[in-house]
Amino acid sequence: MPGDQILTVAQVREAEQALIDAGSSIDALMQIAGRGAADWIWRMAGRHKVTVLCGPGNNGGDGYVIAEAIRERGGHVVVVAAAQPGTDAAKNARKAFASEVLGPDADVSGHVFVDCLFGSGLTRPLTHDHAELVKRLAATHHRAVAVDLPSGVQSDSGMLLNDDLPRYDFTIALGAWKFAHFLMPAAARVGELRLVPIGIEPVEGAARTVVRPRVHEPPADAHKYTRGLLAVVAGKMPGAAILASMAARGAGAGYVRLFADRMDNVPVDVVVDTGILSEVLSDDRNRAILVGPGLGRDGEARERLAIALADPVTAVVDADALVLLTPRGLAERAASTIATPHEGELVALERAFDLDGSGTRPERALALARASGMVIVAKGPDTVIAAPDGRLACARSATSWLSTAGTGDVLAGVIASRAASGVPAFEAACEGVWLHGSAARLCPPAFTASALAERIPAALAACL
Ligand SMILES: NC(=O)C1=CN([C@@H]2O[C@H](COP(=O)(O)OP(=O)(O)OC[C@H]3O[C@@H](n4cnc5c(N)ncnc54)[C@H](O)[C@@H]3O)[C@@H](O)[C@H]2O)[C@@H](O)CC1
Ligand SMILES: Nc1ncnc2c1ncn2[C@@H]1O[C@H](COP(=O)(O)OP(=O)(O)O)[C@@H](O)[C@H]1O
Ligand SMILES: [K+]
Known part of the structure; x- marks a missing residue:
């Protein structure tokens, strides 16, 4: 258009x-x-x-x-x-x-x-x-x-x-x-x-605005696996991964499975797996994986990230995982990777990928996407999405009430859910950003991240 x-x-x-x-x-x-x-x-x-x-x-x-x-x-x-x-x-x-x-x-x-x-x-x-x-x-x-x-x-x-x-x-x-x-x-x-x-x-090649996605009802014969199985990898602070899982449940994926060490404080409708991560991820019904919210930054976190990135499905990499990410860690990846850095994490990634961080935000996001091969969602008051092939999208300013702890976890969960539903990486990122901003508009002022997660299905309803 x-x-x-x-x-x-x-x-x-x-x-x-x-x-x-x-x-x-x-x-x-x-x-x-x-x-x-x-x-x-x-x-x-x-x-x-x-x-x-x-x-x-x-x-x-x-x-x-x-x-x-x-x-x-x-x-x-x-x-x-x-x-x-x-x-x-x-x-x-x-x-x-x-x-x-x-x-x-x-x-x-x-x-x-x-x-x-x-x-x-x-x-x-x-x-x-x-x-x-x-x-x-x-x-x-x-x-x-x-x-x-x-x-x-x-x-x-x-x-x-x-x-x-x-x-x-x-x-x-x-x-x-x-x-x-x-x-x-x-x-x-x-x-x-x-x-x-x-x-x-x-x-040709022009940047685009993030617009309301077109989402279809699941087909009549759909079941939870055909709608998409998403694996969410928790870590030291499971709260963030639980929040991401709650948001993901409402954004289209049929099945959200949380990999965590403990089962406490998890809402009943989030399925928890306390097994061995490599075994959880070897389930070939997995369509996408989310790693980073609450992961921690120690040796175990590094190991979990490596296992997640070895999985041949679309990965959404957020929060702590962005700080641990290295070019070597991505070298073997064949599937798409979506990174969702805020400004501080963007700077850390630019350093990791040997970029000088010069230029406008879209130019920086594009340079990082090209250097890393990842779709970059440079989030903040002016969220920009860039793909390694040069595609670029800018979101309309969302409400500044989003500046509250945990809303980034919600965004990561929503994007991962769209990817698990079968949407290609760049489009999943754009759809996630739109749903997140739209859910925020549906919330009363001073909302919390869990209230935001609860509004994701209402935002999705406007896309049918
Ligand atoms: N080119 C076209 O076909 C059309 C242009 N349109 C309008 O044209 C605008 C662009 O017009 P212009 O290129 O004439 O630019 P502007 O009207 O924005 O600026 C006029 C000129 O002022 C000079 N200038 C720049 N900064 C200055 C400053 N601080 N103090 C004093 N002078 C300064 C520059 O030489 C500039 O060309 C668009 O924003 C839009 O509003 C529309 O009419 C649609 C059609
Ligand atoms: N002032 C603002 N205006 C609009 N959106 C914002 C603003 N501040 C933050 N956001 C959005 O809120 C989310 C915050 O994510 P993040 O910084 O990762 O927080 P957290 O780590 O606490 O979850 C992002 O989606 C970002 O785009
Ligand atoms: K003007």
Whole structure:
């Protein structure tokens, strides 16, 4: 779906050029983009006052188109020009706006502030005057909407080029998503996201957003083994593996078997095996294995990890196992491996695989995926999933209530369950991330990891 793709500035330019080569024009694309954005703003503002701040480039051009579209509908709209239009398309859009344009010193307030100062063309920090103007207008309006990107944000990295930029209620992406819509720190400022399509074709090799998976009911003749047997390897602190098992039970696998030393404190519907790990794993009905939550980091943990990685099924490697993992430990693996590091574990893995950790989060995740041969789920407020073959996906920011102990164990369990259900590694990782974020939305505030695990089936229900 072209609507899922996330493009770099260079990819957007190339894609827009392809549309122009095929007979369109920048002016025509600006009309489609601006009028599409105006539809969203109209829904938000109705007849309340809208102030559009226009910059010198094509983002400013979009602003004049938006203002004219709202004016034509009878809305109350004011344009503040931070600078004169500099591109031909922006000049044409300015000419077509049939109302007054105010200078940057005008004292304006209103309901909705629309930021069309700079978009993807921003290459350096906003000047002091521009930054102050954006902040002032955001403060004198009830709601703030960024068109394409909040001004002051770097499109490809999500970095903020200025301090102290406003937070927006909405960001309306034009043509395609940009990385800054998903990557921190920008992702914390964009608010709700909307996309206005302008006819951009699918771009080969483009990153994608994590979207709701399509999940099918088990076939009529399904039994627990055909739905997938998942082995969860516990260790020193069995609580984490129990949590992962509980989450896994609700994410599709037919049978979750926990390998642990003890049977106490385990919910009745988690099956525990206290046998010898290599024998538990030699069961050829196993479809996936999860190792790491609560594993510990001693010699026994190392041994359990080695046995798990020797198993010829998809492995999800999390928590302590990520710290113990070495390139040698993966050398013999033929089956897929999915690693789910948070930032600290990502740094440890980069060191283990001799990577310098430079670049944006997607670039780092891709470099690690290529170097290690694993699918990398770089989790955090801006979760990124990368595959060794170059596929890349970014998740929409999930609720920050997820920042509580044990939610990572839940994520690992859900991904492992999707893999056990027969979903290939990269897709299982994306599905797991989506289900995890969606279950979190279904929880009340200050939820616990076990409450999150209990909501996984409700999240799954939305995918049927
Ligand atoms: N190219 C196209 O076909 C379309 C582009 N569209 C819009 O065009 C935007 C990109 O337009 P532009 O490339 O003109 O870029 P912008 O409007 O984002 O920026 C304008 C120009 O300002 C200069 N500049 C960069 N940083 C600056 C700073 N801190 N202070 C002062 N000047 C600075 C740069 O030379 C840049 O090209 C997109 O974000 C989108 O809103 C849409 O209208 C859809 C069609
Ligand atoms: N501020 C945040 N916003 C959104 N999601 C978050 C935030 N902080 C953590 N998360 C998510 O919560 C989970 C935390 O995992 P992790 O750090 O491994 O915690 P734990 O080890 O306690 O289980 C990850 O899925 C991560 O993406
Ligand atoms: K903008």
